[in-house]
Each structure stands twice: as structure tokens, then as C-alpha cells.
Amino acid sequence: MIEVIDSERCTACDICVNVCPTNVFDKTDGIPVIARQSDCQTCFLCELYCPEDALFVSPFAEAPQTVDVAALKEAAMLGSYRRAVGWTDENRHLRAADRSYRLFGH
Amino acid sequence: MTNSSGRAEKLSSSAGSIVFDADVLVLGGGPAGTWAAISAAEHGARVVLADKGFCGTSGATAAAGTGVWYVDPVPERREAAMASREKLGGYLQDRRWMARVLDQTYAQSNQLAEWGYPYPADEDGKPQRNSLQGPEYMRLMRKRTKQAGVTILDHSPALELLVDGNGVVAGAAGLRRQKGDRWAVNAKAVVIATGGCAFLSKTLGSNVLTGDGYLLAAEAGAEFTSMEFSNAYAISPAFGSVTKTLFYSWASFTDEQGSVIPGASSKGGRSVIARALRKGPVYAQLDQAQAETQRHMRASQPNFFLPFDRTGIDPFTERFPITLRLEGTVRGTGGLRIVDDSCATTVPGLYAAGDAATRELICGGFTGSGSHNAAWAMSSGYWAGQGAAEFARQLGTTIGRQAFRRGTVGLRSGSGQPMHGGALARSVQDEVFPYELNYFREAGRLGDSLRRLDGLWSEASNAAASDEQELLRAREAAAMLATARWMYRSALARQESRGMHRRDDYPEPDDRYLHLVTTGGLDDVWTSARPLVSAQYSEAAE
Numbered sequence: 001m002i003e004v005i006d007s008e009r010c011t012a013c014d015i016c017v018n019v020c021p022t023n024v025f026d027k028t029d030g031i032p033v034i035a036r037q038s039d040c041q042t043c044f045l046c047e048l049y050c051p052e053d054a055l056f057v058s059p060f061a062e063a064p065q066t067v068d069v070a071a072l073k074e075a076a077m078l079g080s081y082r083r084a085v086g087w088t089d090e091n092r093h094l095r096a097a098d099r100s101y102r103l104f105g106h
Numbered sequence: 107m108t109n110s111s112g113r114a115e116k117l118s119s120s121a122g123s124i125v126f127d128a129d130v131l132v133l134g135g136g137p138a139g140t141w142a143a144i145s146a147a148e149h150g151a152r153v154v155l156a157d158k159g160f161c162g163t164s165g166a167t168a169a170a171g172t173g174v175w176y177v178d179p180v181p182e183r184r185e186a187a188m189a190s191r192e193k194l195g196g197y198l199q200d201r202r203w204m205a206r207v208l209d210q211t212y213a214q215s216n217q218l219a220e221w222g223y224p225y226p227a228d229e230d231g232k233p234q235r236n237s238l239q240g241p242e243y244m245r246l247m248r249k250r251t252k253q254a255g256v257t258i259l260d261h262s263p264a265l266e267l268l269v270d271g272n273g274v275v276a277g278a279a280g281l282r283r284q285k286g287d288r289w290a291v292n293a294k295a296v297v298i299a300t301g302g303c304a305f306l307s308k309t310l311g312s313n314v315l316t317g318d319g320y321l322l323a324a325e326a327g328a329e330f331t332s333m334e335f336s337n338a339y340a341i342s343p344a345f346g347s348v349t350k351t352l353f354y355s356w357a358s359f360t361d362e363q364g365s366v367i368p369g370a371s372s373k374g375g376r377s378v379i380a381r382a383l384r385k386g387p388v389y390a391q392l393d394q395a396q397a398e399t400q401r402h403m404r405a406s407q408p409n410f411f412l413p414f415d416r417t418g419i420d421p422f423t424e425r426f427p428i429t430l431r432l433e434g435t436v437r438g439t440g441g442l443r444i445v446d447d448s449c450a451t452t453v454p455g456l457y458a459a460g461d462a463a464t465r466e467l468i469c470g471g472f473t474g475s476g477s478h479n480a481a482w483a484m485s486s487g488y489w490a491g492q493g494a495a496e497f498a499r500q501l502g503t504t505i506g507r508q509a510f511r512r513g514t515v516g517l518r519s520g521s522g523q524p525m526h527g528g529a530l531a532r533s534v535q536d537e538v539f540p541y542e543l544n545y546f547r548e549a550g551r552l553g554d555s556l557r558r559l560d561g562l563w564s565e566a567s568n569a570a571a572s573d574e575q576e577l578l579r580a581r582e583a584a585a586m587l588a589t590a591r592w593m594y595r596s597a598l599a600r601q602e603s604r605g606m607h608r609r610d611d612y613p614e615p616d617d618r619y620l621h622l623v624t625t626g627g628l629d630d631v632w633t634s635a636r637p638l639v640s641a642q643y644s645e646a647a648e
Contacts, residue, residue: 021159021168021314023261023283041313042347043169044409048241059413061308061347077416084408085241096224099402100237104173104475106355 001040002057003067006078007031009054016046016055037064044081053079114152114257114291123288126257128154129498130491131277131293133264133319135161136168137480138460138487139299140247141214145491146297147254151498153491154291155256156280158263158300158578159314162248165301166436166461167240169311170350171407173477174484175468176215176236177208184208191478195439195470196604196615198332198622200639203467206447210485218243221250237406238480240311262289263318263578266513267296267326267456274501275326275455276509281578292509294498295455297490298323298442302435302461303589305538306531306582309340309431310349310409316531317435319462320592321585323442325512329452329626331443331636332466333589334596334607337544338437338473339380339430341372341390346413349431351376352475353403353410356395360425362386377608380430380541389425432539435589437473438606439465440596443624448493449486455497459483459490466622471605514628515567515588516580525569527579533562534586538593547597548610556594560631562587567629592625599623599633 002024005016010031017025017032021043026035034040042061047053056078058065072078079088086094114128130146132139135157143155157164177187188204215235219225223246225233251258264280268290279290300319304312320330340349354372359379361367367388369378382388395403400422404411414421435441442451442458444467449457460483469478516525537555538544566587571580600623602616603609622636 017284018260019160019163021164021311023159039313041308041311043163043311044412045163045169045241045311049163057412059343059346059348059416062345080415081408081412084404084411085239087241094405095239095242096226097405098171098226098234098237098239100171100173100406101226101228101234102402103352103399103406104236104477106352 001037001042001060001064002034002046002055003065004056004069004072005031005034006054006069009052009078011052013051015049015051019049020046047079047081048085048087050082053082112147112152112255114154117292123290124282126154126289126291128152128257128291128293130295130297130494131156131291132297132299132491133278134165134299134301134460134462135248135258136165136299136301136460137244137247137483138462139297140251141484141487142297142299142459142491142494143251143256144254145488146495147256149492149495151495153256154259154293155251156259156262156264156278156289156291158261158318160260161251161258162244164314166311166315167480167483168244169409170240170476172238172240172480173475174215174236174238175208175211175477175481177212179209179212191469194472194605196472197620198466198470198605198638200467202639207468207481207485210488211481214484214488218246221246236477259289264322265577265581266511266517267322268292268509269326269512270507270509273327273454275453276504276507278322279511283578286574292504294501294504295457295494297457297459297494298462299459299487299490300462302438302441303586304434304436305432305535305586307432307434307539308347309342309433309436310347312433312436315436315461316582317585317589318582320442321515321581321588322513323451323453323456323458324588324626324628325514326453326456328456329443329624330440330592331464331622331624332471332596333435333440333592333625334600334623335466335471335605336435336438336440336593337606338433339376339545340433340437341376341379341428342431343413344387344427344429348410348413349433350407350410353392353407354390356392356399357390358393360389360391376430377545380545383430384541387427390428391423391425392421393423395422430541432544434538436461437479439469439471439473440593441465447489448496449490450493457490457494459486471607515584516569516571516577518570521568523565523569524572525566525576525580527571527576527583530562530566530583531579531586534559534583534590538590546608546610549598552594552598556591556598559587559591559594563591563629588628591631595631595633596623596625
């Protein structure tokens with residue numbers, strides 16, 4: 001489930017509010033809030049669309065978790081999915097890295 | 107068409123509601139919906155697309171990676187591709203439809219390449235087009251949908267269809283959940299592309315898929331087919347949401363004590379896993395994947411590794427607990443019945459595409475991988491959009507046509523009973539999640555479950571959502587409930603095991619059931635048998 005909107009990185013662009021398919025976030029006068037955490041389906045797409053790497057989705061789909069934001073930043077966990085699929089300038093080559101054709105038919 | 111700009115027209119925008127006039131309204135913005143919208147626009151229609159969530163992230167595809175049934179147009183390869191599926195699907199497929207889906211998918215995949223989808227190339231430089239990365243694919247589809255002149259309404263779930271005095275579909279109405287108001291679209295044809303129903307099981311990306319389109323189509327009189335093929339379960343880590351069953355073909359499965367579970371497998375042994383899960387925890391470890399395969403997995407499906415990397419588990423060297431999550435009709439093959447090549451339903455002006463439509467035509471009673479589902483979404487989306495645009499053109503002017511709201515359960519109540527969507531959804535889950543009810547079916551258990559589900563329906567149909575906030579949840583829960591009743595009524599009617607439908611009391615296929623099961627109805631759910639197209643041909647030849 002979504003656990004973190006990092007206030008140091010978030011620029012209040014509200015992209016996450018728009019792109020979340022299950023409408024978990026709400027806009028505010030400042031940065032968005034996680035308004036309906038239990039509706040989160042743990043699809044990681046808000047993280048992928050966040051241009052500031054300000055979001056963190058915990059892999060635990062059924063229950064909220066306590067997370068240590070400083071440790072996550074230290075381990076470069078914020079934005080790790082975005083980098084892996086090539087949605088950052090430095091990693092664009094990974095958009096065509098799909099090797100499923102080597103895995104099908106196993 | 108009348109509007110020279112080619113765009114749907116905003117008729118009014120007053121406090122509390124917004125009204126559009128369009129030729130074609132598409133409900134759902136996943137692959138099927140976006141292809142339908144683009145196709146309808148290409149065929150001259152003014153199009154509105156309304157998605158419950160966000161077109162581009164909504165649905166089972168956007169969050170995942172999917173294979174695509176992309177086969178080079180070499181006759182032997184096409185023949186092999188079709189033949190390989192027939193036994194699995196219980197011989198219920200239609201060869202003519204398989205061939206046209208292969209043709210259409212090939213053309214549309216090549217179109218995606220022209221649009222700039224970053225397909226990989228193999229070591230020899232040959233492009234590989236049998237797989238799509240969900241986020242990349244759906245981001246591109248949103249862009250192309252907008253470029254086609256389609257008006258997209260995000261966070262705009264449909265609540266009910268509008269139907270004219272002759273029973274012809276005339277649009278739909280719904281909520282704009284982030285604006286707190288209502289929308290209505292007057293349209294000459296509607297495409298249902300709202301996906302299947304996965305019962306809020308948290309299988310990856312599927313919690314928007316609650317069968318909403320089924321319910322509103324049923325309220326307009328639409329029929330369903332193959333709803334007994336609705337008990338697909340996918341493997342995921344017990345704590346997580348990422349289902350990628352393909353990768354578990356490199357797994358070994360063990361019990362609490364670490365002993366290998368005999369016969370457990372992702373393919374052909376998933377029922378063994380389900381039986382083991384009834385007794386205790388089951389663990390998997392992808393220990394059969396060599397280093398090169400591990401690298402390909404990471405490159406192909408980065409999100410598969412998020413649950414592991416973020417919990418410090420190495421899935422190749424450590425075992426982790428797994429579960430089976432219900433995918434319902436998202437991976438099952440049941441859905442709205444298609445009556446012609448344009449993906450029309452039994453209701454005039456109403457078309458269906460993707461998982462909302464039956465996939466029996468190409469898959470029969472079983473879908474293993476996502477590749478047929480992706481191929482079907484593209485192809486049926488394209489045809490439904492074209493069919494809807496053509497229907498709209500032939501209908502001509504609809505000025506002065508009266509439209510009536512067809513929504514029932516949850517929307518208007520005579521009794522004033524409040525309806526609690528959350529509680530109702532949990533009650534439905536209690537009937538469809540348990541393996542002993544849905545995975546392994548039996549007449550007595552199905553009958554008991556149906557009595558409870560029918561009781562829930564009686565209560566729900568006399569109740570209404572207490573307020574605007576509850577409305578969507580109430581309709582979602584009602585759609586799940588209706589879907590469960592079509593599933594189990596159809597499962598009772600098929601007294602044999604075929605495709606993914608397995609009956610403990612009838613463990614073998616029985617040729618007397620080499621037909622399709624149609625179902626429908628809301629207060630009274632009915633089923634009937636329909637002959638296969640191939641049987642109709644042979645009868646005609648006698």
C-alpha cells in the first residue's frame with residue numbers, strides 16, 4: 001500500500017491524485033494527502049508517474065506498515081521502480097529491455 | 107457527422123452535472139476501451155471515453171506486463187497457434203474467430219510499432235512483438251486516444267445506461283468522483299469495455315474491475331455466456347499483489363516443513379497448490395531459474411521484484427509464502443455475449459470488448475496466459491469501436507429522442523433501506539474466494555452458496571446507497587453480487603469438468619455438454635444451452 005508522500009520532495013503537482021486508478025489521494029492547499037489508504041491496490045503506478053520520486057508503495061498489499069523514510073532514501077528505494085522501467089532520462093534504454101520472448105514457452 | 111470539429115459536444119455544464127452529446131460512448135479506458143475509442147473516431151464518430159479511474163493506469167494491463175498472441179502470418183505457424191489451444195479450452199473455441207483475431211492482432215501490434223512503442227529486438231535484430239509492458243503500452247494508448255480527438259473523462263464511473271423508447275441504448279450517466287458531481291453522455295451507441303470482475307481480490311491492477319459494465323448492461327437486458335469459466339486464480343506472494351504466474355514455472359513449492367509438495371506446479375498443478383493451501387502455508391522458490399533466466403526476468407517484469415527487493419527476500423535462493431488470488435472473469439473467459447463480427451451484444455446499440463465481452467470465441471473454457479487476453483482486447487476493441495461508429499451513422503439524427511435511465515439496484519429504493527457496499531462486497535467475497543466453493547465445485551455447495559447470494563440480492567434490490575459517497579461502492583458490490591450469481595448458476599448447469607470449470611461431482615468432460623451456456627437476469631437468474639457454431643454447420647450439412 002502507498003505509505004509515503006515525502007514532503008521534502010513533493011512539489012504538489014498533483015499527478016498522483018490524477019493517475020491513481022483507485023482514487024486514493026486527495027488534493028489539498030499544500031501537498032496531496034493519502035486519504036483512502038485501504039483502497040490502494042498496490043499497483044505501484046503512482047510511484048512510476050511521480051516525477052520527483054516522492055512516493056513509496058510498500059509491497060504489503062493487505063495491511064499498512066511502518067516505514068522509515070530516511071532509510072528508504074538512503075537505500076535509493078524511492079524511484080527504484082521508475083528507474084527499472086526506464087522512465088528516467090538516464091535509463092531510457094530500459095524501455096526496450098523486455099526479454100519476455102526468451103521466457104515464453106518454458 | 108454533424109459536428110465539423112469531430113469532437114463530442116459539451117451541451118451544458120451547470121452546477122451538479124455536465125452533459126455531452128456524442129456518437130459513440132466508450133465505458134472503460136484500458137486496452138479494449140482505448141482501441142475502441144480510437145477505432146470509432148477513425149470511422150468518423152465523435153467519441154467520449156469515460157473511465158472509473160484514470161485512462162492509462164486503470165485496469166489489469168496497465169500495472170502488469172502481458173504476452174500478446176502475435177504470430178507471424180505463416181500458415182503452419184498460425185495453424186499450430188490455434189491447434190495448441192483447443193484441448194485446453196475444451197473444444198469450445200471458434201476457429202474463424204481465432205483466425206481473425208490473429209490477423210487483427212498482428213496488424214494492430216505493427217501499428218503500435220509505428221506509433222513508437224519500444225519493442226525490443228532479438229540478437230539477430232528481429233523485432234519481438236509478442237509482449238507488451240503495461241505502463242508503457244497504456245501511456246501510449248492514452249496519448250493516441252487524445253490525438254484521435256476523443257474526449258476523455260477520468261475518474262468518471264458509469265452508474266447506469268440510458269435507453270430510448272424502442273430499447274435502443276442512448277448513452278449513460280455516472281459520477282465525477284473527484285468533482286463531486288454527475289455526468290451524462292447522450293450517445294447513439296455505447297461500447298462496454300469495463301473489464302471483467304476480480305471481486306476486489308487485489309490481484310495486480312484489478313481492484314477497479316468489479317463487473318460494473320456487466321451490471322448496467324444486464325439492466326438493459328444484455329445476455330452473458332461462459333460465466334462458469336470464471337474461477338482463475340493467480341499465484342502471488344502471500345503478502346503482496348504482484349501476480350505473474352509465468353515466472354512460477356521455474357519454482358519449487360514446499361509446505362511448512364520444507365517438503366516438496368508432490369504435483370504442485372504453476373501449470374497443470376495449480377489445483378494441488380489450492381488443496382495444499384487449505385491445509386497450511388505453501389512456499390515457493392524460483393530455484394530452477396539459471397542466472398541468464400534471472401536476468402531476463404528482471405528486465406522483462408521489474409515490478410515482479412518490487413515485493414522481494416523491498417522486503418529483502420531473494421526469490422531465487424529463499425522461499426517465500428504464496429497465495430492464490432481470484433482473477434474471476436478477468437482471466438476467466440465469461441462475459442457479455444457477442445452476436446456478430448462487430449462485437450454487438452443482444453441489446454441494440456450496445457457493443458462489448460475486452461474482458462467485459464466473452465473470450466470463449468478464441469479461448470473456449472480456459473485462458474492460461476495473458477497473451478490471448480491482450481490479443482482479444484485489441485481486436486475486439488477495434489471491431490466494437492468500428493461497429494458502434496457504423497451503428498451511430500446508420501441511426502442518423504436523434505434530436506428529440508427521449509432517453510430513460512435503466513439503473514436499478516442501489517440507485518433508487520422504495521423501502522428506504524440503506525445499502526452498505528463494503529459489507530456487501532465482503533459477503534460476496536466469502537462466496538467466491540474459497541477454493542472449496544469456486545475452484546473445486548460441487549452441486550450441493552454451489553446450491554447452498556446460490557441460496558445465500560440470492561438472499562443478498564433480495565435485500566440489495568430493495569435498498570439504496572445512503573449517500574453520494576456510498577453510491578459507487580454500492581453499485582460495485584451489486585455488480586460483484588450479480589456476477590457471482592451468473593457464475594454459479596452457469597456452473598450448476600454444466601454438469602461436467604471442462605476448461606477451467608471443475609466439478610468434484612463430475613470430474614470428467616462429458617460430450618453432452620459440448621455446448622455453450624448462456625445466462626442473464628437480475629431478480630431471476632436463468633441459464634440455457636447454445637450449440638457451438640461448428641455443430642450448427644454440421645447440422646446444416648445433414
